[in-house]
Amino acid sequence: MKLLDLSGLSVSFNTLRGPVEVLKDVSFDVMPGEVVGVVGESGSGKSVTSLAIMGLLGHSGKITSGNIALSGTDLTTLSGEELRALRGPEMAMIFQEPGTSLNPVQRVGDQIVEAMTEHAFCPPAEARRRAVELMDRVGIPAPDLRARDYPHQLSGGMKQRIMIAIALACRPKLLIADEPTTALDVTIQAQILNLILDLKDEFGMGVMLITHDMGVVAQIADRVVVMYGGQVVERSEGDALFTRSAHPYSRLLLRSIPSASQRQDDLPIIKGTMPAAGRFPDGCRFHERCPMAMEACALSVPPLTETGPAHFARCFRTEAIDELEALA
Amino acid sequence: MTLETAKTDTLTAPAPRRGFSDFQIRFLRSRNAMIGSIIVALVAIVALLAPWITPHDPTKVSIMATWLPPGGDHLLGTDALGRDVLSRLIMGARVSLTVALSVLAITMTFGTILGMVAAWYRGHVDNVLMRFVDIIFAFPELIIAIIVAAAMGPGTFTVIVALALVWWPGIARMARALVLSLREEPFVEAGIACGTPTWRIMWRHLLPNIVSPMIVRASLGVGMIIMAEATMSFLGIGVQEPYPTWGGMIRDGLPNLRTDPHLALSASVALGITMIGFNLLGDGLRDVLDPKSRGR
Amino acid sequence: ADLRVNIAADPSMIDPITYSELIAGQVISNMYESFTAIDADGQVIPALAESWEPLEGNLGFRFKLREGVKFHSGREFTAEDVKFSFEELLRPGNKAGLNAPYLDVVVGADAMKDGSADTLSGVTVVDDYTVEVAFTRPDVLFPIYPIYLFDSGIVEEAGPEWYNKVSAGTGAFKFENWSRGQKVELAAHADYWGGAPATDGVEFVVIPSPETAMAMFETGDLDVMVVDGPSMRRVLGNPELKERAITAARAQVRYLAMNSDLYEPFKDKRVREAVCRSLDQDAMIAGLYSGAAKPLYGQVTEGVAGYNPDLPKIEYDPEKAKALLAEAGYPNGDGLPPIKLSTTEPNKNQHLYFASQLQEILNMPVDVELVERGTHLKSINSGQTPFFAWGWSAGYPDGLYFLSQLWYSDSPYNRGWKNAEFDALIDKASMTADNKERYAIYHEAEGMLMDDWGTCPLPVSTLMATVRDGVSGVAIQPFGLVPFADVTIAE
């Protein structure tokens, strides 16, 4: 059974000047023991998607349509208390900005412990021991000492690792990791990714991994979802994204990666910028920046069409995608 | 595209906004702010127009028409000297609000500034300012009031000065407490890093983040100050007769609460409504000033 | 059972030496006595002195003391105690209060006060029950001064600080306990010469708020409630309470002082008359006092010796007032300089009434000014306040008290009207031992004051108390003191 199944998820935020639709018709799924990478333009709605799954959109965000099924239960129909019981053991989230996401007046150790004791995951003494162990596993030196620190005493990367420890504390079935390693150096990043893989293998944890780091995607994602402008523009197997991506945005994105293994004098960039949520052009949301756009792209929204085995793309011109190299 | 060449792009400053500003929209959507501001506006209008809208002369003594119950010619009855309670209430709005708002304006300004300065600089500045606060605090309000009155003679101005003197330390400590945590926030550091002078850090970073609780605190103060004025005039150092004040009316009416409840009650209700207005407005403004507010 | 009665504040003291304020007086007067006492009608009656006669040239008195009087300590009261009491009142450093000035006329008082003498030479103990007091000048009222006499053995018995711990009087009650700020408890003095009181004791409960007192009375927490200020209206408005109310005329004069030294127009008698005629005492009694007051047409009140019931009524007459003012050169108030009518907060309403009347009838530019009490008193007593109304309670039950203190030129309390003829009459009265003759002089002097419109007399509020069911024998003296010796409580 699917661990997580999003279908047709749309989310809008109430702003002063009316609602702004931030997510439109987002669908993908995560199987147990699978890592699904989510990549996409900054501001394309990756974090909002994960918050919507967690039921933490806050008072101004609203799911306007669609379903979120976690192990078969539709989360959008659950009460607050029922959702709460799921958060932690069933699904957990690593937030993007550790700097503001930790309680500034609580010791970091206690914040990890709390994640466990609140679900009676284990007795408090055991939780304490486990918290230190978790801190050790995410690579924090002298964890027993550091557990007594407050967030402001930790470096950015340490805070991020505390967030990770919190999310992993109850061995969640679904882990939503929103850029979990941005503040980590590559060695620790590797350590964390390995830890996630361990948990995935041991307990069948499913992972929704939001990241910008294509290396990370390449390394651990079984499948990939590419988002642009609040929509899923492409869905594929992990490697397929790198070898035969079917959407121009994805292709252009991949070219922009700066490499550590050779010196580049220029980074290819996608011209233009993504419009603000709610200001998307009609038709394909990418067409204004797309080198292979045609008239039709501006007129109607391309559907997510299957272009290969388990491979979907939202583009009218998937067949012609290889022309892109020539155009760009 | 570079920063320099970007200038050549057709870049213009954002067009001036048309229609309502964010503030106005949020204000109009905040129930508390709307109800509150309507009440406050009504009270303020009454206070402003007082001399022209009183049905009777508020100072006119009619010894043969004392203690009249509400009704008839005197809608809210008359007091111990046969003066029309409604007229006095209307007139009293003027003096009471003047006192309350002046004291608030002074104490909020000074208290907030001093509190912020103390919390910002900490160390000696903080120590000296806060010990000063300790001392002023320790003096019962009345003693300070009496001393001020001794120095300046009784009257409305004295009341304002005395109450301001007593009130600022509380405000200062509150502002200080709020800023103490706030000054450690990274965005304050960001302000320093981009060279913002201290006063502007206070003005642009600290103040907007403490202004909501301060407004709420101020709205709480309205009633307290009006009542404090009554206590002062009880000692003969308050607002001088024949000007009516609400506090004075409550004070004068209280001993007769059982026989002539309309006296204390009418002023209490007026004060209560005003306080409700100010407090709803205070809470409403809080909501309005919060960019993340629920906007209801 | 103990009789529970309210007092408005904690007494400042419970001893007769430092005694200096009215509330303490209520407590102390139940424990201590003087040569004479006052009955419920304000009449002077013998108490510790059975009789007295003037010495030669009215320069003193010989007192025959009551025999068989026992102090609270059980010791008997003798002439030695009189001498001791006087000496203690004069001894420097004893912080003697209001009773000490009565002794100023006694021979040797000055020497005692400045410490040059250790005993009071003017007091001679003739025998155990006879004592002579010699004066430096005549003072015919000396026997009625409320100088409390106390036990000469007390220092020996209770130490030099006895006055906070025990009582040393002869009164019907003796001191038992004082919980500061809460209550003073007195116990019955079984050996009281007038017979043991019918109650076990008196509990003076300190209740500053009249509202609270009223509530406590209603719940039966008070047996006797002294009613004051706003509560009067409440009592009078409630038939049940009104029925229980006991009232008495107050031994107090009230007056509107017009100091001609400080306000030019007051020099003119017609202006003063115009002011007085603008005030309506009847309306004031009805409107300001809810009826619980009596009009006053002179400067000696009912219940005080020398009261003249035949003084003409001062008619409220706005037309005449206006005419008088015009006659005096201020038609329609034109030309009157502005003036402040000063008072303290509790008397505010009256003054507002005066001011409004004067503004309306005379078009006088008058404003009410509220002043702190201590400051106000000092200012009026040093003759610096031009225009104010105040009251003056009698220290002893004789009209001379009011006339000499308020309107005698050399009095420290002169209220701004001075008249040599009047002064001469007062001098004469203080040397006139014969009551009738003296009262005649009072009447003459009082008439002089009133004819000259030296002041406007004002209504005097009634004294009032209410009692619980089953409490009887409560009476109020014109001085506001409620003697509890005769009060009984039915169980």
Place this chain on the structure above:
Amino acid sequence: MLHYATRRLLGLTLVWAVALIVTFFAVRAVPGDPIMVMLSDHAGDAVLEARLRADYGLDRPLPVQFLAYIGDVLNGTFGLSYRYVGSTVIDVIRDGMTITPLLALSALFIAVPLGLFFGVFAAVRAGSWADTGIILLLVTFISIPSFALAALLVWILSLKLALLPVAGWGSPAQLVLPVTVLVVGPMAVIARLTRTYMLEVLDRDFVRTARAKGVRENRVIWRHALGNTMVPIVTSIGLIFGGLLSGAFVVETVFNIPGLGRIAIDSVLARDYPVTMSIVLLFTVFYSLINLCVDLIYAWLDPRIRSDEASA
């Protein structure tokens, strides 16, 4: 930390010394003087006045009086009261010194939890009718003068229902009404402030993190959100405690409680300098200690306020 506390305490002695001087002269700046009050209607009798002035040592030059007062403070009696003849100040205020703090503390212990509860309740429902309703209720509580509330409570509970004694001091039953009256205002103030402070943090990311952990909503609110507003709340509580101490006088008058507040006002009115000065001094000590505690608690409540940097 310890060294900060001791430094502050040392600073406080300085404050007290200043307060001692300021009170001495300030109290004397109050118009009227004790002798005038004693003389009352007899003010103006120069002879009597001079004698009393000498008896009370008020004829000496101010510096001499000041030194004498310092002596009295140091020997612990605080001198002799002017109003209560022959009593030392300490005797006069001894009972009040325990009564008023007891009243204030009892009120605080009730007002704080209630205030926090209502404030949090309103904050969580900000913008709803429940919120507006609570604000209205609280503001009503604040705007009822304590005299009036006391009268109302006495009328209902004591006179009509005869449940509680009208006034007095000594039995627990006598504590109920005054404490209730004392509680209402501060409770409402705390609630109103708590609501705002809470709203400042409820939308912060770490609250969302707590929710994401599956922390029970109650704990999210009370522990995480409220925990981050404790610095201003504790400050307000400190201020309110101070206010309760000096504001107790109304309640003490109405309910006939021989507390410090009433003594203070009495002594001001009677110009009983030694008592007034001692009470002011006592309040200074109270206040400064409360504020010291509050300042010390700050660092404990919010670790960011601590100075973490080792000196270079």
Place this chain on the structure above:
Amino acid sequence: MTAPLLKLENISKRFRVGNKELAAVSDVSLDVAAGETLGIVGESGCGKSTLGRMILRLTDPSDGAIVFDGRDITRLSKRAMRPLRRDIQIVFQDPYASLNPRMKVGEIVAEPLVNIGMKRAEIAARVAEVLKVVGLPAESADRYPHAFSGGQRQRIGIARALAVKPRLIVCDEAVSALDVSVQAQVLTLLRDIQRETGVTFVFISHNLGVVRFLCHRIAVLYLGRVVEIGTEAQLFETPQHPYTQALLSAIPEAGAGRRGRIPVPSGEIPNPINPPPGCPFHLRCPRVQNKCRSEIPTLATDTNGQAVACHFPGPNAESPHRAPEDKRMTEGEAR
């Protein structure tokens, strides 16, 4: 060579944690020439941000001196620092926390401009301009930070730093939250600005690809100390320090067929509160010898200007770049 724009001389920073001392930065000396980009990489928690904050004088160094443009600014008062703030800007690591929640984005970006006394009209134009160059729509100026995504907030921070055209910008993980296409735009932008205006960057990053693209020289920090410093080419091609080598070998590269685990250096991560004696890296170093356990190596510069603090420097036995098959590891090695 001209005098460096920024010179750090034996800078140290110690924090008090409980009753212990934490040495966040120890004895770091660095030169940054004008117009140069110095990359700082290193393990998380090794003191990079602290170093950056000291350059801005946001924390005071415990020891050492900071020289900016020939002027010792270590002891300058807050006020005296203020004119210099126009020349030195920082992009904070926590984008959201460094944005005042009560200020609109336009006001935030305008703040440094206001501080230099620019006129209102100019400010508005300049704000619109920098927002545009970092790829934010113009109407962003009118919204509050909370309504932005992580990457957008980071761009606000960058825009604020760029606004006044400073001479030195400390970028603390300035592009970490950006997706690669925006990141590419921003990086290109930074490089172009540098080429045009000669601005200097101190670029703290974990993303070695980014570092390689942008930086001229790179310093590697470990436990508060510089363990290696050299040009981009030196560091990436011939790393001498075993930690540098470990870093390079842990980079996940994009591309198909790379799934699996990356080996990580085994051994204990040293604790800055209680640092191990000797070389800070010895606990995890594959080449550890007895000397390493007792002696702290000093930074030794070779003839090419590459400096390394290691008793046994030298190229890695393996190639710095892993072959894809190396990535597969066994369970036990994961930790």
